[in-house]
Amino acid sequence: MDRREPPRTEEGLYVLHDLRRVDWDAWRDAGERDREAAIEEGVEYLETHADIEQGDTAVFSVLGHKADLLILHLRPTLEALDRAEREFEGCALAEFTDRASSYVSVAEASGYTEAAADYFDPDAEADPGLQRYMDSRLHPELPDTEFVSFYPMSKRRDPEYNWYDLPFEERRELMAAHGDIGREYAGKVTQIISGSIGIDDHEWGVTLFADDMTDIKRLLTEMRFDPSSSRYAEFGRFYTGRRFAPSQLEAFLAG
Amino acid sequence: MDRREPPRTEEGLYVLHDLRRVDWDAWRDAGERDREAAIEEGVEYLETHADIEQGDTAVFSVLGHKADLLILHLRPTLEALDRAEREFEGCALAEFTDRASSYVSVAEASGYTEAAADYFDPDAEADPGLQRYMDSRLHPELPDTEFVSFYPMSKRRDPEYNWYDLPFEERRELMAAHGDIGREYAGKVTQIISGSIGIDDHEWGVTLFADDMTDIKRLLTEMRFDPSSSRYAEFGRFYTGRRFAPSQLEAFLAG
Amino acid sequence: MDRREPPRTEEGLYVLHDLRRVDWDAWRDAGERDREAAIEEGVEYLETHADIEQGDTAVFSVLGHKADLLILHLRPTLEALDRAEREFEGCALAEFTDRASSYVSVAEASGYTEAAADYFDPDAEADPGLQRYMDSRLHPELPDTEFVSFYPMSKRRDPEYNWYDLPFEERRELMAAHGDIGREYAGKVTQIISGSIGIDDHEWGVTLFADDMTDIKRLLTEMRFDPSSSRYAEFGRFYTGRRFAPSQLEAFLAG
Amino acid sequence: MDRREPPRTEEGLYVLHDLRRVDWDAWRDAGERDREAAIEEGVEYLETHADIEQGDTAVFSVLGHKADLLILHLRPTLEALDRAEREFEGCALAEFTDRASSYVSVAEASGYTEAAADYFDPDAEADPGLQRYMDSRLHPELPDTEFVSFYPMSKRRDPEYNWYDLPFEERRELMAAHGDIGREYAGKVTQIISGSIGIDDHEWGVTLFADDMTDIKRLLTEMRFDPSSSRYAEFGRFYTGRRFAPSQLEAFLAG
Amino acid sequence: MDRREPPRTEEGLYVLHDLRRVDWDAWRDAGERDREAAIEEGVEYLETHADIEQGDTAVFSVLGHKADLLILHLRPTLEALDRAEREFEGCALAEFTDRASSYVSVAEASGYTEAAADYFDPDAEADPGLQRYMDSRLHPELPDTEFVSFYPMSKRRDPEYNWYDLPFEERRELMAAHGDIGREYAGKVTQIISGSIGIDDHEWGVTLFADDMTDIKRLLTEMRFDPSSSRYAEFGRFYTGRRFAPSQLEAFLAG
Structure with a gap:
């Protein structure tokens, strides 16, 4: 133990x-x-x-x-x-x-992927591409898409499905496979992952941006069949929004 | 895994x-x-x-x-x-x-049934009947019945009952058997299935229409004894409604 | 399955x-x-x-x-x-x-008991006593007792305790044994069983009537030690009430 | 079964x-x-x-x-x-x-202990001490202590921890051992046990009285390590109060 | 048992x-x-x-x-x-x-650690250092940091993860290992542990103080991978606060 x-x-x-x-x-x-x-x-x-x-x-x-x-x-x-x-x-x-x-929550990058592992390795050579990638995760800009989906989530700690009791290597593989799904939606769905352990009620906030809400629906459906979600994810409530410019506030309030 | x-x-x-x-x-x-x-x-x-x-x-x-x-x-x-x-x-x-x-949610058709599999197969010949069926699921018209039952639901992801961890073929069979029950109520109960993964708190909304509420009760009771529900379904709250024409609003408000 | x-x-x-x-x-x-x-x-x-x-x-x-x-x-x-x-x-x-x-919910009689099975058997001879019994369940009159206990309930669908995955015969026996307890309280506690699958959040509403609330407490305690409840019951909230005649409304409101 | x-x-x-x-x-x-x-x-x-x-x-x-x-x-x-x-x-x-x-709820005495078993035995000789004990449980007087802790509780009915599926003898032993802990706090903590099956949402209400709140905390901590609680108890919310005389109401409201 | x-x-x-x-x-x-x-x-x-x-x-x-x-x-x-x-x-x-x-809740020190065991041993020699340590836990002063994280928690009592059913020695080791993580954050994160069994809805309140909120996030993340949390912890809601001096109340209210 x-x-x-x-x-x-x-x-x-x-x-x-x-x-x-x-x-x-x-x-x-x-x-x-x-x-x-x-x-x-x-x-x-x-x-x-x-x-x-x-x-x-x-x-x-x-x-x-x-x-x-x-x-x-x-x-x-x-x-x-x-x-x-x-x-x-x-x-x-x-x-x-x-x-x-x-x-x-707070925008977060974690060292599960190999690329990220390099980032956290003080002996690794500086890699400007990696640096830009990490920076885009830590200091994300809000993409200019029409729709957003937000939900908080945690990883399960149940006897048979205990994320926090898995060896690092297993979690690394699960995260890598999970990331592969996301990459298939590159250009369609953008995400901000923010951590909240000790800060709010779940462990992460997930904010997804897309111009077509069905892309988010399909991405999350595919992910749900991936062990990372099917066995280890615990979801909070889901909020679906449509972006508007501050100048459209009057129109928004007019109904 | x-x-x-x-x-x-x-x-x-x-x-x-x-x-x-x-x-x-x-x-x-x-x-x-x-x-x-x-x-x-x-x-x-x-x-x-x-x-x-x-x-x-x-x-x-x-x-x-x-x-x-x-x-x-x-x-x-x-x-x-x-x-x-x-x-x-x-x-x-x-x-x-x-x-x-x-x-x-959003009206949804999924490729579990054989017919539907054809629909999603780019090499299959166009089938006007199938096209009409899919269209009736994706662009449903509200049937003119007296009663409605609405509830949201999800599929379980528990160690022993994990829908998202079942092989496709097994899910296909479960869905087919589940559909068979529904077909026995054809002409009595009409349904709209709408998906909500990433959109709202459960994974689907189910809206059932009938002129006799006990038909809905019996249909859902039969389904509850089917593994698709008995092992894999997680239900939200149930709402029962009685349709009225907009012109009856005054009578509705009069009590 | x-x-x-x-x-x-x-x-x-x-x-x-x-x-x-x-x-x-x-x-x-x-x-x-x-x-x-x-x-x-x-x-x-x-x-x-x-x-x-x-x-x-x-x-x-x-x-x-x-x-x-x-x-x-x-x-x-x-x-x-x-x-x-x-x-x-x-x-x-x-x-x-x-x-x-x-x-x-809706008052319900189900075909688990042998007597009831006859009722649902189109070939069985008409039995006036059975007909009266079924009628008393489907069109109950409110008994004139002082106290009422109401609670909604469902049957569990857990891997080890899954009511909806039990063979009919096993459920029939469980229901029969459960009914036996109820019969010991005949004359003390009267019940209305109403089904609500597809209608409201639980699967049944149970309304118990008695002149001595401890009779209801004892009946339900005995039932809780019966597998039908100890393994398969999921209870909602319990409401305890004391009947009064409409004409006593003023006294009720006076405190 | x-x-x-x-x-x-x-x-x-x-x-x-x-x-x-x-x-x-x-x-x-x-x-x-x-x-x-x-x-x-x-x-x-x-x-x-x-x-x-x-x-x-x-x-x-x-x-x-x-x-x-x-x-x-x-x-x-x-x-x-x-x-x-x-x-x-x-x-x-x-x-x-x-x-x-x-x-x-309603103050309750149950026949788990040997003494109590005698009480419920119509052939046992009348025992004035036992009678007084039972009476103190059924018609308790509120002790004059400074603090109170109230919480409702139920016994679990889970596959591995199912109180209602234990043989009587096992429950009797568990109750006896549990009672032993309580007796160690005699003179420090007084209790009222009231049953609520069929009456309110949990199965019992527990009301503990003490002049030092840490005595209640220690008693319940000891009990939590006893199988009766560690395996079978399901607790509701806990309320901590400090008694005041009716005549102190003005001081209470003054802050 | x-x-x-x-x-x-x-x-x-x-x-x-x-x-x-x-x-x-x-x-x-x-x-x-x-x-x-x-x-x-x-x-x-x-x-x-x-x-x-x-x-x-x-x-x-x-x-x-x-x-x-x-x-x-x-x-x-x-x-x-x-x-x-x-x-x-x-x-x-x-x-x-x-x-x-x-x-x-009430500030609490428990006898799991060896040092603490001495404290509770009436035959052990008085140890002024230990006395000061215990006193700092029982009569903590609020540290002067910018941020606070508060959450209530309990230990699980599930069949496979039952803290209250573990032998003392095992709990002692788990607590010691857990404490080791905390000590790595000495100087960065300060804590107040207060017990609430019988007093409030969870079993403990945990209040963490730091000048950098990410220190708390990292400490709790490390702890979550430790069996003490990954298997036995049940968390309530998390509250994140930023301290201000009473004299800044006006500024706080001004937005």
Whole structure:
């Protein structure tokens, strides 16, 4: 009953998935002036935060009752993330929203793949391509796609399916095979993987971007038949969103 | 520990099950004029959406406390579905409803059956009958029955009952046997199967239509004794509704 | 991995357990006239519904915070059940209640017992006693006892305890033994068994009536040691109520 | 697959754990006169109910957000318990509280121990000591300690840990060993065991009284290492309270 | 099936994690005077409680929707903890907060390690170093770091992973190995372990302090691969906070 070797990890931008419901009753009842102020301050908040130097902010219309808005923040520090969250409460748009859910995590790269193993090896020669790859994982830019799918997940620790009790080599192979599926969707689906052990209720947040939602559906279906998911994955709730530009906030609120 | 072969799938109309509670306190307190406006705008919303060119919309009275209304939308794009959902909030009826639950999915046909396998085989000859069948699954029309039963479901991934770890052939046989039960209820129960992996919390939405609710009860009871359900199914909540025409909205609200 | 033989079932009256909380704050704040109207309309609603030709309605004071009132409706159609539920919202008493929970099901008799098997056998001779027994299960009258215990339940589908994977004969024996326990409480505890597969979240609703609550407690304790429950039962929440006559509504609300 | 022998049980006083939150916002906003009325009626309610002839009532300040007040009622009938609960809603203090949770059960003695077996044996000679012991379990008096710990619990019915599938003799031994731990804390920790099969969501309520909360913590820690708990116990939520005299209600509300 | 030997434990300061949401709508709507009063009384509450003679109080800004504020209290008695909680409700800041969650526990040292075993051995010579160590665990001072991670946890009692069914010696070894990981993070991560068996819903509260949140993430990741966690740990929700001085309350509320 030995301790298993954990993967090396590197952390980059902190991530907040801020999921909010619109208080449509309040919105319908609001006077023209209050609506205008809410839209103006909302657009300003979203544009200012999208224009920050380090990190990014984007907004999505969420389908179904679980939320109406997903505001996705990436920031270099937890302190900046905390501020981004609280600043929203100071703007007039906040009056018309309630917090439905959220997820806090940090963009993560782990040393399971061979390439990544080199990255974590102090004796390996510097590899600019690898460096760029790692940087794209740790400091991702939000891709300009129409749809997003977000869900938190953990790895199981059950007697027969215990990810954390597998030898490193086995986990490495599982991760490699899992990554192969993802690569088949290159150009169609982009992902941000962010870790949250000790930070939020699951162990990772997964954010997938695509212009065709069925590409995400098919990618995740293929993955579900892969042991990495079929045996070891435990999923939280799934949120589906459609991106809109801050300037479209008025149209979004008009229904 | 190999990856299992996923089924081919084709996706059609996007589906939103929009479950709402009536705020009966507000309704009782509302003045005649407000009620009239709510009914008028509600009827207009429901009729306009039922009359769209692509897709359909229907409304049901839901039994029990979980919801009062089920508004069921089918649309060719997620964008149109998103709009249908938000447009409701703009009509005066919305003032008297709260969102109780929802489900987002997309009508799906999968290549488990032999017939369907042909459909996905680029070398197979075109079969107009098969084409019509697939089209009826991907672009279903809402049948004109009195009752509906909706529930989301997933397949289990437990050590002993792991759907995603079964060989394709075994899943194919299970699906075929499961389909046989459904066929015994042809003419009595109609179904819409919509997939939601990566889109909502379960893996599928199942919507059953019948003029006699006990037909649905018996169909699902038979299915529960079939390994496909007895070993592999994980059910969400069940919603039972009774369809009414948009023009009956006033009668519905009158109690 | 074969499909198991399901029992034959017959369905009778539809059942709604409508569980409501009293909004005591509103009640305390209400003026005398509003209270009187609420009591008057509440009594009228309850008496009218108890007097319907087909089916029955009764009201119970529920102990604990989960609910204050259980209004139990039996009706020949889902449509009548739906109407009974909505009509309550039209009466002034509704203003002082919130919906806490509910359960929708349909009185059911199944062909597990030998007697019942005869009932479902088209070649068997008509047996008036059996017919009366089946009728009492399908169209039960609410017994006039002081206490009620209601809970929904399902049968397990776990690898080692999978009810739906047992051969019919084994289930038949288990049901027979389970029924034997019930018969020991004849005259003390009366039951209504209603099925809800495809209708509500569990598979059955169980409603037990007795003049001494410890009889129900002892009956269920004995049953829990019987394999039918100890291995195969999955219970929902339990609600305990005390019946009162519609005319006692004022006393109930007075505390 | 036989039915196991259930223990004989005897039932005594019915028990209601009524857990309430104080609406501190309303309390802060209340005028002096309203506060005085609430305190006066609250004290009167608590004192009157503590002074009833049969049974008892006590009040505790509950730590943490799950509740602020635990009002613990013991009554000879469910009807009296129901009335005690509803009467509270009639007093002005209720305006400043919301119902957070509750538990309904009945003080219980079971025939697992040899002594108890005698009690249930109609041929055994009357034993005044045993009679007093049983009476103290069935009609317990609330001990005058500072702290209380309340939690509901059930016994597991899992394939490997199935309490209800154990032979009587094995359960008897487990119960005896469990009781031995409790006896080591005699004079430090007092308990009320109340059964709730068919009455509320778990199978028992456990109420522990002590002047030093760490005695309860140590007792339960020891018990957790005993098979009766380590293999067979399923716990609900735990509530920790500090008793105060009705006359201290004003001090309690003053913070 | 014997009872396992429990560890000796010693208890010190009682701990309350008081998690609150800010009612931002109320805050935005509040007049300048009300805000000033809330800030003034809030700062005074926090400073007074941080200055108490025995124990400590600190405040953190919590990320995400689960809470906005964590007020962490350590007190020598449950009575003082209860008072600290209720006193907050008396200050004007409370008007702008709702209770989101909480956890009640008591700082604990257990006799698993050899050093600790000496501490509990009445015949061992007094060891001032050990005494200081034990005292630091039982009467911890809140370290002055920027970040905190709090989560409650329990040990599993499943058939294959049953912590409470392991021999003492095995648990001792698991705890020692687990402690070794923690020691690698000495100087980076500080912890408070508090027990809650019989007091709150889990068995322990774990509070970790660090200036770099990724240190906590890495520590817990390493631990997750250790049998103590991979097989025996059951985690509750995780809360991530950023400490601020009471005097920064105004800045915190300004967004």
